[in-house]
Amino acid sequence: MFRFAVRSVRPVARLPVASRFVQPIRSYAVAPITKDEVIKRSFEALKTVAALQESEISLESSFQKDLALDSLDTVEALVALEEEFDLEIPDKISDEIKTVGEAVNYIFEEEQKL
Amino acid sequence: MTLATEFAETTRRSASNAELRSRVLHLYRKYMRYSKEMSELYELDMPVSNVKTKIRQEFERQRFVNDLSVANVLYMKGQMEFQEIINFWKQQCHVLRYFEDQSNYNVVDKNDFIKGFLRGNNP
Numbered sequence: 001m002f003r004f005a006v007r008s009v010r011p012v013a014r015l016p017v018a019s020r021f022v023q024p025i026r027s028y029a030v031a032p033i034t035k036d037e038v039i040k041r042s043f044e045a046l047k048t049v050a051a052l053q054e055s056e057i058s059l060e061s062s063f064q065k066d067l068a069l070d071s072l073d074t075v076e077a078l079v080a081l082e083e084e085f086d087l088e089i090p091d092k093i094s095d096e097i098k099t100v101g102e103a104v105n106y107i108f109e110e111e112q113k114l
Numbered sequence: 115m116t117l118a119t120e121f122a123e124t125t126r127r128s129a130s131n132a133e134l135r136s137r138v139l140h141l142y143r144k145y146m147r148y149s150k151e152m153s154e155l156y157e158l159d160m161p162v163s164n165v166k167t168k169i170r171q172e173f174e175r176q177r178f179v180n181d182l183s184v185a186n187v188l189y190m191k192g193q194m195e196f197q198e199i200i201n202f203w204k205q206q207c208h209v210l211r212y213f214e215d216q217s218n219y220n221v222v223d224k225n226d227f228i229k230g231f232l233r234g235n236n237p
Contacts, residue, residue, distance in 0.1 A: 072173060075139055076166070079146040088147070091140050 038085075038108045045084035046100070049077045059101035081107065121197045127186050134185055138173075141192055145169045148200055155202055156209045168212055 039059065046052050051073040061067055063074045078094050085107050089097075097103050128134035149165045152158070158165060173192075179185045198204055218233075 071135075071139055072142055072170065075143045076146060076170075079143060082147065083150075091143065094143065095136065095139075 032114075033108075033111045035104075035108055038111065039104055041084055042081055042100070042104050042107065045080045046077055049073065049080050052077060057100055059104060060099060062099045064098070078103065085111065117201075121200055123193050123197075125190050125193075128182070128189075131182060131185075134182065134189060138185075138189055138192075141189065141196065142169075142173055144196060148196075152199055152209070155200075156204070156206045158206075158209065158213075160213070164213075172212070 043057050046057055051069050052067060055061075055067050057067070063069045063077060064071075069077065075094075078089060078097065081103055082089055087107070087110055089103075089106065093106060097106065128137060146166060146169070149169060150162050153160070153162050153165045176185070176188050179188060199209065
């Protein structure tokens with residue numbers, strides 16, 4: 001696209017220097033992450049936790065009730081999510097997160113802020 | 115350069131089990147978060163999952179401590195240990211002591227006190 005623009009400018013040879021260059025266009029390497037992607041990646045990350053390898057994970061499942069994790073396992077699961085998405089969930093919020101869906105929602109909202 | 119007060123925490127006594135429980139969970143979370151950094155810091159030639167398992171084991175050892183005062187001391191020691199490890203106040207050999215018994219496979223312990231004592235078994 002850049003080459004195109006330069007070529008179109010070239011015939012008008014005697015323009016001032018500044019206008020010969022294309023105005024920079026801000027573009028992003030990746031589109032902002034979608035909710036589906038967050039869900040997919042978090043399920044994959046959760047599968048790496050030893051206690052969750054065999055379990056059926058869904059958005060509604062609660063860590064302690066449905067997935068039968070103890071408190072330490074829950075911490076491990078949330079840290080696995082933190083590592084996957086390269087963020088740090090503050091202690092106060094982590095204590096409140098009870099289901100997979102809540103964790104996913106929090107991560108999605110954090111990713112939107114970036 | 116290490117900051118002497120980094121990761122420091124004023125020692126205090128939790129008066130209730132519930133409060134101590136949440137503090138322990140926060141400490142466990144800190145350990146988990148920094149487990150990768152620990153294994154890089156001390157150049158541990160083992161997978162990070164192994165380090166995490168060891169941390170878990172050390173927490174599990176105290177799972178059935180009922181005495182609140184004892185649990186408070188254990189928490190304090192755990193926090194101190196975390197600070198020392200993450201500030202690189204230890205050396206590799208100190209950290210590797212945690213993993214000593216992993217090479218002791220095939221050792222049958224028949225409740226022989228003297229043998230266990232000489233081997234330096236943890237009680």
